[in-house]
Amino acid sequence: MTGFDAIDALLADAGPHTPLPPPAERRALREGLGLSRAQVARALGVSPSTVAGWETGRDPAGDTREKYVYFLDRARTRLTGHPDPASDPDPHRAAPAALTGAAAVEDAAVEDAPMRDSRENPAASAPEAASAAVPAVPGDDDVELLPAPQPCVLCAAATWYRMAGFPQHLSPDACAGAASTPAVGPSAFPVSAPREASTPPRTPAPTAAPSPTPVAGTGRPVAARRDSASTTGSGSAAHLITAAVDKALADHHGDIDAAAAALVKRAIPDAMTLLDTVRKGGRYDVIAHPWIPDILRKPTAHGADQVWEARPKWTRPHLPTGRHHVTALDINGAYLSALKTHLPIGQLEHSTGPHHDRRRSGVHLITPPRWEHDDVLPNPLGNREEPGPVWVTEPTLRLLLRLSGPRHGLCEPPVIHESFTSGATENLLEKFRVLLKDARDRAIAAGDDLTLDYVKAMYSKFVSTMGESNYNRQLYRPDWMHIIRSQAFANLWTKAYKAHEQGLTLVRVMGTDELHLTGDWRTVYTEGRALTEVKIKDTYTLDGTPD
Structure with a gap:
């Protein structure tokens, strides 16, 4: 029957097609019902990016096309009260059995459509509130409608929405801070099948972490x-x-x-x-x-998660007696250079024990080694004062392991207690x-x-913005954000150590790109604006004091 099935499939795709509305109207119909691409994709059995492609010019085919036409027609009916005659020559016909998936779309539309009366929206029944003033609930699972407007945690202006447990606007343009400037106009960049910009899933982690390889049709953004x-x-x-x-x-x-x-x-x-x-x-x-462990989630909107990035903030405690001419160097493109780092490809998986697998990357709970060189070199762990175990990223762990090795011998190896990692590559970005x-x-x-x-x-x-941010909802990888930042700090530490090895005197090491030192730094670094070069940020003099 395989040959006959193929012929049936061929004939199903041949002949006249039910017309589709323009791409902009397809998106408007979905958004008019407050549905996300992920919801529509689940009902049709496709991926969110496929729905995005349909909304930017591509057309579906076969059974999927008919289901999508059915969804658009029913969406239009719900919004306007009138179907599109062009989409159905016989408006009295019953929906065919082949459109079962589209019926699921309509169910989603009923569940997530805008609240239109006091029975669906208690807030709208208040005499002083106009029903039109109450917005619809978007299709994101993590977004809920507040009973009354509350101050947005981002801009302090009133918002109807609570997301991730906090009142906030759902887009940067909605924030009051963006109201003083014109809305972003169209870009010269083409819009081509963008990833689903939905709020990251907040579901608990399964006991056994799933495979990091995305499965087609699951709705998981890729x-x-x-x-x-x-x-x-x-x-x-x-x-x-x-x-x-x-x-x-x-x-x-x-x-x-x-x-x-x-x-x-x-x-x-x-x-x-x-x-x-x-x-x-x-x-x-x-x-x-992906699913993200709790250590990478912020407990409050303005709080911090549990990962320590090892940001340096070090000043040499004592300088030799005399007057010293200090040059503050600026490291060019620190974050741009840090994009070359070992990034986890898939979802982070939990493990315990002291073993470090260099083929994987993530975050690690370690007991850091003692650092006994703070008088001349900054601690590679940054200016952390709280003792005990700490969650660090891959670049920090690799730097500590390298410094504990036989070539440097500057510290003992860190003790690894547990890790969240995934298979990694240094060339991902x-x-x-x-x-x-x-x-x-x-x-x-x-x-x-x-x-x-x-x-x-x-x-x-x-x-x-690749962590918890309303300004980039296409990518939710706080692990990447921490790793890239930590790589920038590790790169700065490495440059500082190079200067120390060449006989220069380190005075300050700050942030991602500040290196203050004395001596002929041009014997170590090249001045310029390339990523491999440095610029002079400032020069000043200091008086040293006896130890």
């Missing part, structure tokens, strides 16, 4: 996919940066300040588009919204990093500060 037939590469991605800058200048009639402000606003979504573009054809599938590095280099060579600021905004905001 950050990158294999596409061996794709010819899109870093060349076309580089053109996107140039096109975005040219468009911003044209839109603002050559006003560089206005164009810069518009590009900075677009930095996060544009960076995600670039990442998708350069990841096509990549070797690894990445889970964008390498094409993305090289693309931004090359764009940065070209901008510097051309004296193009507008592109330079745009590129810097892309990589810095990319790193800072």
